[in-house]
Amino acid sequence: MAVDRYDAVVVGGGPAGSAAAYTLAVAGKKVCLIDKSEFPRDKLCGGGLTFRSKREFERVFKRRWKADLINSSQDVSFFSRGRFLASYKVRASIHFTTRFSFDHYLLGLAEAAGATLKLGRAVSDIDLQRQSITLRSGEEIAFGFLIGADGVNSLVAKALFGQSFDPARIAFALEAEVPRDRLPHQGDRVEIDFSAARWGYGWVFPKQETITIGIGGLHRLNPDLRDSLDAYFRQKGLDSRDFKVKGQYLPGGGYRVIPGRANVLLCGDAAGAVDPISGEGIPFALQTGAAAGAAIATALSQPAGRSALETYCDDYRNVVAVLRRGKFWRWFVYPRVVQRIFAWIFGCEPIRKWMLVGT
Ligand SMILES: Cc1cc2nc3c(=O)[nH]c(=O)nc-3n(C[C@H](O)[C@H](O)[C@H](O)COP(=O)(O)OP(=O)(O)OC[C@H]3O[C@@H](n4cnc5c(N)ncnc54)[C@H](O)[C@@H]3O)c2cc1C
Numbered sequence: 001m002a003v004d005r006y007d008a009v010v011v012g013g014g015p016a017g018s019a020a021a022y023t024l025a026v027a028g029k030k031v032c033l034i035d036k037s038e039f040p041r042d043k044l045c046g047g048g049l050t051f052r053s054k055r056e057f058e059r060v061f062k063r064r065w066k067a068d069l070i071n072s073s074q075d076v077s078f079f080s081r082g083r084f085l086a087s088y089k090v091r092a093s094i095h096f097t098t099r100f101s102f103d104h105y106l107l108g109l110a111e112a113a114g115a116t117l118k119l120g121r122a123v124s125d126i127d128l129q130r131q132s133i134t135l136r137s138g139e140e141i142a143f144g145f146l147i148g149a150d151g152v153n154s155l156v157a158k159a160l161f162g163q164s165f166d167p168a169r170i171a172f173a174l175e176a177e178v179p180r181d182r183l184p185h186q187g188d189r190v191e192i193d194f195s196a197a198r199w200g201y202g203w204v205f206p207k208q209e210t211i212t213i214g215i216g217g218l219h220r221l222n223p224d225l226r227d228s229l230d231a232y233f234r235q236k237g238l239d240s241r242d243f244k245v246k247g248q249y250l251p252g253g254g255y256r257v258i259p260g261r262a263n264v265l266l267c268g269d270a271a272g273a274v275d276p277i278s279g280e281g282i283p284f285a286l287q288t289g290a291a292a293g294a295a296i297a298t299a300l301s302q303p304a305g306r307s308a309l310e311t312y313c314d315d316y317r318n319v320v321a322v323l324r325r326g327k328f329w330r331w332f333v334y335p336r337v338v339q340r341i342f343a344w345i346f347g348c349e350p351i352r353k354w355m356l357v358g359t
Contacts, residue, residue: 004141005143005144006031006032006116006142007024007030007143007296008031008032008293008296008300009143010024010034010147010293011035011146011149012033012149012150014151015106015285016268017149018033018109018289019060019106019267019285019289020147021110021113022110022115022290023290023294023297025113027297028114029300030116031293032116032117032141033110033115033118034118034141035107036120036121036136038120039119041104042100043103044099044175046096046205046279047096047097047099047102048205049070049094049095049282052280052283053283054095056287069105071095071188071206071207072093072095072188073188073189073190074090074094075088075089075188076088077189077190077191078194079191079192082193082235085346096207118135121137123135126146128159128160128264130142131263133146143263145263145264146263146264147292147293147296148160148265149267151269151270152164152250152270153165154266157270164270165249165251170250171199171251172216172219172250173247173279174226174229174245174246175214176214177211177243179209179210179211180209180210183211187206191204194333195343196232197225198218198334198336199218199222199330199334200215200216200217201215202215202228213232215229215232216250217252218252229245250279251272252274253276255272256271257320259313260292260309260312262307263309265308265309266292267288267289267292268281268284268285268289269281271288271316273287273288273323274323275323276327277326277329277334288315288316288319291312291315291316291319292308295308295312295315296308
């Protein structure tokens with residue numbers, strides 16, 4: 001059977017993969033994106049899009065995002081062990097989307113730019129020496145460059161480094177979608193509870209049709225995360241057993257220092273590019289995906305120049321600087337003693353007023 005060959009093959013059609021494929025296609029390169037799922041597909045996620053996601057989306061795709069995919073909120077309330085602490089009216093809205101529609105939209109932009117999509121086809125084997133991948137169907141595809149944008153359980157990262165992530169540093173999260181009529185007074189209020197999990201937090205994120213309730217924290221410190229989720233639901237007057245609860249790992253500060261090797265680059269969750277405090281990963285997926293695509297496009301156009309990995313590392317260092325800051329600052333957010341101080345400060349009316357916190 002003849003083997004198809006592409007300048008670059010991207011494994012994974014999340015935000016990182018779509019940003020990479022879009023960037024390569026716009027640069028006129030022959031790029032193929034492969035995902036094991038048919039799209040639209042679900043991806044466990046709070047769907048929170050901060051100013052950073054908006055900025056990266058606009059920078060990468062050079063347009064404003066489709067407004068009908070987005071729900072926005074300005075009200076954020078903080079809790080500790082279910083006890084109300086304070087509310088903020090944030091100046092720049094926080095946005096929410098469903099990954100079902102958002103990722104499908106991004107993938108469409110990559111395809112419209114010229115990327116070939118192979119969906120519903122899982123990559124089952126990667127041969128780094130022969131520079132080819134094999135799909136579960138048996139189809140073989142050869143690549144000049146390979147981008148691992150295949151998420152937290154990355155097969156590409158495993159092929160390069162022996163494991164997808166460091167189990168000591170990974171976080172885990174549980175989430176369920178709650179129909180809006182089960183929380184009729186929630187409106188579009190965002191809630192964060194820093195005591196809902198150890199070295200993590202609980203969240204209530206309002207989407208268009210549903211409200212996402214979730215909880216996540218460092219995996220090794222939360223062996224009883226399901227119990228913590230049940231307690232969090234009870235605080236909202238809900239029984240978690242009434243909803244479909246799903247769980248997934250998410251990188252919690254264990255990012256790759258060198259995101260790749262030779263002609264294979266990792267981006268997004270596959271590189272561990274997730275904020276160690278908030279768990280926010282979409283902007284870093286967009287940023288690293290586009291940077292990996294641009295670095296490969298440059299290397300293909302200037303074969304005698306710097307390697308794609310070297311060029312990618314220059315951009316990736318900016319992401320690492322943000323993630324490293326997050327790793328430092330989480331020591332001022334997550335230890336129990338700090339949370340008690342926070343709870344006391346927020347709970348103390350005069351201090352709260354002095355800090356201009358509260359509505
Ligand atoms: C519970 C939870 C809540 C979160 N909430 C937020 C939030 O509110 N805001 C935020 O910014 N971030 C959030 N994140 C993080 C965010 O979801 C990720 O950082 C982001 O999805 C990373 O994008 P990605 O493109 O790297 O990977 P993914 O979005 O995971 O995409 C990887 C793709 O690779 C495909 N794939 C995997 N293996 C193979 C294979 N062998 N062959 C072919 N295809 C394959 C998958 O099907 C998938 O489509 C959350 C994460 C979790 C777990």
